[in-house]
Amino acid sequence: MKDTRDFLLEIATEDMPAGYVRPALKDLEQSFSKGLEASGIGKFSPVSFGTKNLLICYIKGLPVAPEASSKEIVGPPKRIAFDKDNNPTKQAIGFAKNQGVETGDLKVKKTSKGEYMVIQKKEQGRTAKELLQEKIPDIIKGIRFPKTMRWDDSGLKFARPIESVLALFGKERLNIKIGNVPQKKVAPLFPSQYLKKLKKTCMIDWKKRKKKIKDKILKAVKGIGEKAIDENLLGEVTFMVDSPEVFVGEFDKKFLDLPGGVLKASMAKHQRIFPVSKNGRLINKFIAVVDGKKRKNNKVRKNYEKILEAKLKDSLFFLNEDTKNPLSDNILQLKDLIFHKGLGSMFEKIERLKKLCSFICDKSGESSLKTDIERAAELSKIDLVTHMVGEFPSLQGVMGGEYALRSGENKNVATAVREHYLPQGADDGLPQSKAGAILAISDKIDNVVGFSGMGVGMEKIKISGSLDPFGTRRNAFGIIRIIKDKSFRLNLDELIEKGIELYGVKIKVDTVKFRNQIVDYVKDRIDFLMGDVRPLELKKAVLKSGSFDVADIFKRQEALVGIKEERYFLEAAKVVERTGNILKGAKKEKIGEVEEGLFKEGPERLVWDAYLNSKNKIQDLIKKEKYDEATREYAGAFYEVLHDFFGKVLVNTEDGPLRLNRLAMMKAINALYTERVADLALLPQIVVK
Amino acid sequence: MKKLTFVQVIDKLNEFWSRQGCVIVQPLDTEVGAGTFHPATFFRSLDKDPWKAAYVQPSRRPTDGRYADNPLRMQYYYQYQVLIKPSPRDIKKIYLDSLKALGIDVKGHEVRFVEDDWESPTLGASGLGWEVWLDSLEITQFTYFQQVGGKELDLISCEITYGLERICMFIQNKFNVFDLDWQHGVKYGDMHIRHETEYSKYNFEEAGIDMHLKMFESFEKEALVLLDKDLAYPAYSFVLKASHAFNILDARGAVSQSERPRYIGRVRTLAKKCAELYLGNR
Incomplete structure (x- = not known):
């Protein structure tokens, strides 16, 4: 049995902010396990305990004496290490010299990248004690906190002042030097005994x-x-x-x-x-x-x-x-309330929201709600200047709704005001009312467009991934979730464009380019919300087709996922794939309309008849959003006949006009499905069994 | 233990902190929003010289007026301010001892140190520390200064600000500030109700807006003139006057949301200049 000891580190501090402790414990665990592994002591799973005053990390069974370890060092590839007379080259000599060995000690090793020169080096490892003593100060300093402070002239920074540190390795107390922090004086105890004693005074877990x-x-x-x-x-x-x-x-x-x-x-x-x-x-x-x-x-x-x-x-x-005066009396105060620097006042914002809401009402067939929603938009931000929201900022919206009711506004208006900040996060509920949903969508589109238009929101997210300083990601997710939930038929392209237009000169961008940038960003979020669909390419296929109608995107996805194992689905995919492949070869040529007079061989006629016979029915099914049936119909109409066609007819013939005519036919068939349903050619390995 | 009156609480704290080596300073005679504004804190926390001071500071927060109708909020109240530089290692324990000295059983009450990042935008000052809660009522602000007058500090001061009325409420077990015994036979209310009601009315309804706008401008100008003449203390007193004029305008609803940060920024600029002058950096 190897000689091992338990280890414990305790950092005692003045009361830390409640939210700081858990992340700090995680940091501690990770730094220790990484440090121990990197220095060759081995893999360990540290356990942590924490209270507002204590950060504790406990590791069981660390070896006292290190094992002499053998380390392999990889040098140059064999092909450049020796010349054709098998003498070591400059590279080989240099490598050996750097490592303090003779060229004769170099060995050849086969790796996945080819043969390389290597040496085996014996290393006397450092003792765990030495290593811990040296690393602990850096580990402590390396704990990340949202904010840190100084408290004495050592300049040491931590969440709150550190009162003492204690590092026990077995019964031995390690000497830890960090800032002016004193070491805790305790009677000789093993780490496990120390923990046991501590647990009697408070719950450290x-x-x-x-x-x-x-x-x-x-x-x-x-x-x-x-x-x-x-x-x-x-x-x-x-x-x-x-x-x-x-x-x-x-x-x-x-x-x-x-x-x-x-x-x-x-x-x-x-x-x-x-x-x-x-x-x-x-x-x-x-x-x-x-x-x-x-x-x-x-x-x-x-x-x-x-x-x-x-x-x-x-x-x-x-x-x-x-509530001394009706809510709407304060509306002019919004002129003084800055929405964001460069994006004008809250008053300007509600003016935009009114127009955007009205636009959405028209587009989604909810015109009857228009009056209420416009009123709600007008009132939506006034609670920001009330005392209550000043005291409890988290009640924005909630107070607006409450005060709207008390001011005699109708229930639809009040509910919409109350709900329009929803959802605040990934787990938060959505607006229940249609009016609330439309106002919420407008508010979020206005945020996404505005903050991205300043050139900060979108770029920052792209770079950092985890940061969302302007809530752009949260807003984008919110928009999609609400539209999906309410099944609003909305084209997001149009909506975003309208959002940009309403900012006028405040945002100086190329509208189309900027719109596409936002659309792409939102599409990525849809991709995420579509969930774990296999194959992954099915999501891409759906997103590539149709307009940016969120509810329809989810509907198509659902339909296709439901039939993805069916033979007719695979047949349809094959049709799309084969016609798509043929068209890929003709990108630069201008493909016109099909001219029946140019048909030369029998199968051409048959394929075209199949198209003419099924076109209306398929389009009709698509229009009715019966994507399952449309797919079945499409496969039935084209799979067999195309199979036959490709066997007998050469599309890419030397005869130019004939070739273009055949390509035109392929294009029509391909587009019949891919324009509105999904570009199934994106699926990997389509095999019809 | 006999229940301490308001005045006795001050006496006890003076006694306690002078035993800790603090100079007992007298209140500043200019309207201020908190003990931090007193030069004994603002100027003295800037340099590298050790300094310990304790004092009562009557504080005015015009927007907090409630016409003497709220048991906890007033536009005029008293802070007990302690400033210690450098901050002693066991300052938290010393503070808890001061509560014990007032007769508060810290083990039998819920004493909590709740995270609070303190900031005074007008003074360009900030620090980290806590609100100290006693049975869920904030009784003290406990701060390790990090920055004052826009300057990162070399030597960290610890600032402890007691809310005297709130501590008295616990000691006397009276949860309306106006019922507190100021001294035996004299209530806090006897001393303050009329003052509080009239000032609430003044701050919210009657204060001359034009006059305060003009005063703000004049005070700012005067501070700048005095700064040019290297008179740090007088210049600073006009910064405080400007700050109070702004607070009155704020309570009167005469400052719009967008103007607010600009006013605060103007006061801060002056405060920074005073700090620089005090340190001789100009």
């Missing part, structure tokens, strides 16, 4: 802690309300308390007059407490999480209750101030 809080809340809610937990808040509170306890508190029923969103936002923001609802409505109770049994007492509960009421009183003040 955050997953267990989170579960404990959740269980306790659910238990407390039992009998008084419904089980529903704000997961974001739960995640945050998990890193605010070490030994969670919960209690139920109450507040005066009169505060239930406040909109539910306000109550929830106030509880979460000001006190990090959980609301309780019953039959879908909030009741005058809350659940608080505190740290340790000693703090779960009546005095603390009463304080929480009184503070909540004081805060809610302030919200009532905001509500009263905000």
Whole structure:
């Protein structure tokens, strides 16, 4: 048995922001496993623990003494290492010299790239202790935080001041030098003993802690309300308390007059407490999480209750101030509210939104909603200048809807205002009402176009992938999801173009080029939303055809995925592929209309008759969006007859006019399917069995 | 333990922090929004010389007025400000000890240090730290300064700002600020209700807009003149006056959303110049 020891690193800090701990633990685990592997000590799976004050990484069974390892170093390829007389070349001599060996020590090794010269070098590895001692300061400094700070003259940066570090290798305390941070003094203990001792004072395992809080809340809610937990808040509170306890508190029923969103936002923001609802409505109770049994007492509960009421009183003040006048009275204030530098004011934005909404209503056959939606667009941003949204920015839209209702606007208008920021993220719900959906689409198109037009949104995303500083990706996804959900028949090309046009001189771009850029960007998002379709090329085939009508794209995809194993689907694909291949050879020539007078051989006539006989029926089926039947019809009409045709007739004949006429026929047949359904030639290996 | 009055809380804090080596400074006699604006913090946090100070600072936030109708919000209230440079390693413990000195049982109440990135855009100052919550009420702002007057600091100060009224609420178990005992037999309300109501009305309804607009311009001009004459303290006092004039205009609804950042930027520019002058960098 090799001599091994357990290892533990503990970084004790002043209270870290709740959101910082989990990512930091991940960073720690990764740096250790990478570092240990890179230095040849081996593969290990570090385990981490964390609280607001502690970042701990624990690794079981690190070898004390390193094994002498043999390392292979690859040099030049054999063909350049020796000349034709088999003497070592400059390259071989240089390589050997650099590695401190004789050319005679070089060996030949076969690799996938050919034969290479290699040497085997014995290396005395470094001890784990040395390595840890050296690497730990860099590992600590390498933990990434959204924001870091300095606190003493060492200039060391961390999320919050580090109080101490402790690194145990077996019972031995390693000497870690980082900034002015002192080393924690502990009695000699093994890492596992240290952890055990620590676990007695607080719950260092955050997953267990989170579960404990959740269980306790659910238990407390039992009998008084419904089980529903704000997961974001739960995640945050998990890193605010070490030994969670919960209690139920109450507040005066009169505060239930406040909109539910306000109550929830106030509880979460000001006190990090959980609301309780019953039959879908909030009741005058809350659940608080505190740290340790000693703090779960009546005095603390009463304080929480009184503070909540004081805060809610302030919200009532905001509500009263905000509702003194009808919402629409504040509309001119939007002239002073900047939408974004270079993109004008919010007032200009709502003017654009009104027009875009009206355009969408016309295009989607929802003209009857026009009056309501235009009104909603007009009111959509006014809540940004209210007290309540100033206090709780997350309530934008929600307050707008609430205030619209209280100002006597009709329900459609209020709902549309409330819903128009949806969806806020990939998991967020969509607008339920049609009016809300149309306003939401308009708002998002205006955002995507505006921010991309400034030349920042789109490019940044393309470069970084993960960043979405202007919400361009989120907006693009939102647009697609809403259109799909509501099955609006909209051509996105037109919509985006309209969005660009409405910005006027604010965006100085080549409209068509810019539109295509955005369209491509949105198409990539559709591709993603289409999900895991096999073969992948089926998505491309669908996206290549038809207009940019999102609902239709999903409809075609669904239809084709459903029949992709059918023989007639494969036959149709074969028809598209063969006609497509023939046409590829004739790209530069101008293919005109088919002239029946030029037919020379029997099969030509047969193919053309098949076209003339089936064309109307297939087009009709496509128009009715019966893509399954259209595909079946298409295969039935052309597969056999084309097979015969290609066997007997040479399309690419020397006779120019004859050749063009035959190509014209192929083009007509190909287009009949690919223009509107899918370019199935993109599929890999189409085999009709 | 006997419940401390408002004045006794101040006494206790003075006693506690002077034992920590702080100079007990007196309040600034100019209207300010927070203790940070006092030169004992703004100027003294800039250089590399060690400095420890503690003081009460009456603070004015015109938009926070509630006509004495809200138990927690007022447009005029008192901060207790501590500034220590360099920040001691155990400053968090010292702070908790100060709460104990006030008779607060920190183990029997939910004391939380909640992330807060503090920023004063008018002073070009920012720092990282926490709001300290006692049973979910913010009682203290705890900040490690990183930048003041637009300058990255060489030596980090720790700023601790107690909300005196809120701490008293806990100590006296009264959740309306106006019910607090200022001294025995004198309520906080006796001292402040009329003041609070009248100033709320003044800030929101009556303050002369034209006059404050003109004052802002004049104060700014005066600050610039004084900066040119290398008079850092007087120049800075006009920066504070300009800042307060802006706050009144803001409460009066006389500053539009788009003008706001510009006003704040103008004050910040002046504050930066004062900081540079103080440090002799001009």
